[in-house]
Amino acid sequence: MPAITLAKAAFERITADEDRLHAYAWLDFDTAIAEARRMDAKEINGPLSGHTVAIKDIFDTADMPTACGSPIYEGRQPNRDAAAVAAIRAAGGLVIGKAITTEFAHLTAGPTRNPHNVAHTPGGSSSGSAATVAAGGATLATGTQTAGSIIRPASFCGIVGYKPSLSTISRSGLTLFGETLDTIGGFGRTVSDAATFIGVMAGREDLTTPKANGAPRLAVLATPDVADAEEYALAELNRVAKRAASKGACVVDLSADAEWSALLEAQMTIMAWEGARSLAYERAMHGSLLSEPLRAYLDEGAAIKTEAYLTAASVRHKIGNRLCEAIGAFDAVLTLSAHGEAPRAETGTGNPQFNRVWTLLGGPAIHLPTATGPKGLPIGVQLVSAPNTDANLISAAKWLESAL
């Protein structure tokens, strides 16, 4: 299909929903058509041909403004594409618009709503990205995760979210929050689509066309904080595990010990510390244009004592390595993506509690939508594995996807 036809059809779908969803920070028919014409003229053909792609509004784009969900950067027009965006275009992906992010990809929500029920949040920080893919507006969308900003919205919106291992994709042209946490990833409707997408951004053939390894070795991980989750979410995790076992997977139970909470705290300390440092300019020069919660959060981050930060870094290294070693015996760890269904929009974008530690450890995480909860909103499971075992995790996720 010519890119121009694709662009027109995508615009029809998106605009029909946009008043209800508010998924886009920037959407311009002429720009998208110009890009489609360029691609058709150059006969660009690649693994993303036929895909429309929404770009989270913290990735620089040369033809569309990049506001980072903040009035500080309203209308800011970068003069280049982020490296990930350039890779998407080179692979034939048609960039269709900029998807709404929470303020600087932190917690302060934008206007985006959940396509399954607009009274509910799509999750954050990659709010617009997850919402538009779930609504069929774009077939792929970029995201970033510092705590739970890919897996959580994927869960709330009922689509596949894939956060690869830390540093898999160049962050050139990305507005940073957490220097050692921010990880570029994305959303799609199948594991295969999401893996191809991440493989393209990373320039990694082993992810675009991963081997099928057969029935995986799975560990169902009970963390000390599972009691915080909804019962139906835990029941679904167990149902998925049983189903996997019945289809031939080796499934064992694993439990994270008391050190889990040390890792959780370490992630929170490091994230706040790094956020205050990465947003030093905005804090110093445009503090009055930051939301009150973000300003308070950055003030707290700036006040963290060096000793507390160094302790957190050491916990990450020592306890984190032990946990990575423990899970390294499995193809994937099955665990919760979120507490349950998407909360109502007025309460915020949800809680990344079940994602923080995995982001800290730097291994890959994939959300698989598997069911709906009591309100009819999507729920599912998270698959994670040790750092730099992405191809293997994709294979396990694909297996599970077809087993369900």
Next chain:
Amino acid sequence: MPAITLAKAAFERITADEDRLHAYAWLDFDTAIAEARRMDAKEINGPLSGHTVAIKDIFDTADMPTACGSPIYEGRQPNRDAAAVAAIRAAGGLVIGKAITTEFAHLTAGPTRNPHNVAHTPGGSSSGSAATVAAGGATLATGTQTAGSIIRPASFCGIVGYKPSLSTISRSGLTLFGETLDTIGGFGRTVSDAATFIGVMAGREDLTTPKANGAPRLAVLATPDVADAEEYALAELNRVAKRAASKGACVVDLSADAEWSALLEAQMTIMAWEGARSLAYERAMHGSLLSEPLRAYLDEGAAIKTEAYLTAASVRHKIGNRLCEAIGAFDAVLTLSAHGEAPRAETGTGNPQFNRVWTLLGGPAIHLPTATGPKGLPIGVQLVSAPNTDANLISAAKWLESAL
């Protein structure tokens, strides 16, 4: 001293030398004066008060263009400061101008010359930064290192260069080359100045005011490729080691085995792979404006097979960790910063061979100027240590600085 007085004096010094050195990509009296007035009016007083700071031209600055040493970005005016620049200004450092970088901080040289002899290179990629600090134009300057872009120019220009552990300083607002290699650091005339400077950019009190630990345990590291260095450089390394021992340091000999060359190759593979990915936009959209050597280098990087990259990543992890463990027994490893004196400018910016592995490992590295070579140009030694032992390395470097 009021910032305005400082600015005027700095401009006098810089302009007297600039026709000879070409250290600055951008220098504007009115902008610097306006910034000095702002600082005086706000009575900003901090650990960098009294310092003039040159910013490598790959850090975004809100009041000065950022061209990255490339015609692609000539005149590009960012609308924010990089996080590191914001931290410098908040600490009282007076940003005086943008220092010339090689093209995208790779090897293609700008016009900058060595202040000790203008027929010679100042080194790269932080060419202007090292040259202006050596010439007394600015008292501090930012740098970045992907292979040897801080330690090498510090050595050639006879000043202190300090590359902290990977991820010590937020790269927000920095134009990236190597996602897992690029490290922000800087230049000063003493270890104390450089440490304060890095501590400010990192927001780390333990670096701005590190403890003095007394005589260090040092290892003199002979790598299998030392034969590539000049004899006088090796003789100087031995002289420094003997001097340290005579002053009370425990000095032992250590040798890196055959695995050294595997690490060296891994750094080169990862750097080329990551460079091609980080510069995806420039390569795809402005290829004709890249220098021929950089274009060829990025083509090679793009052609690296995924398997070769994954092997390099595994070498980095496994062999690298073993080497970090081995050097972890010492406060600092004493080794070569460069092959010898600065080569002549027409031959390029010199060779980062003795820096690559240390950047790959992610630990801190400090160059200490200690002598001059046969042509009267500066030489010195490099101190390195295991990742995240920066405060300890600073202490060792300070001790050695006063022992010499």
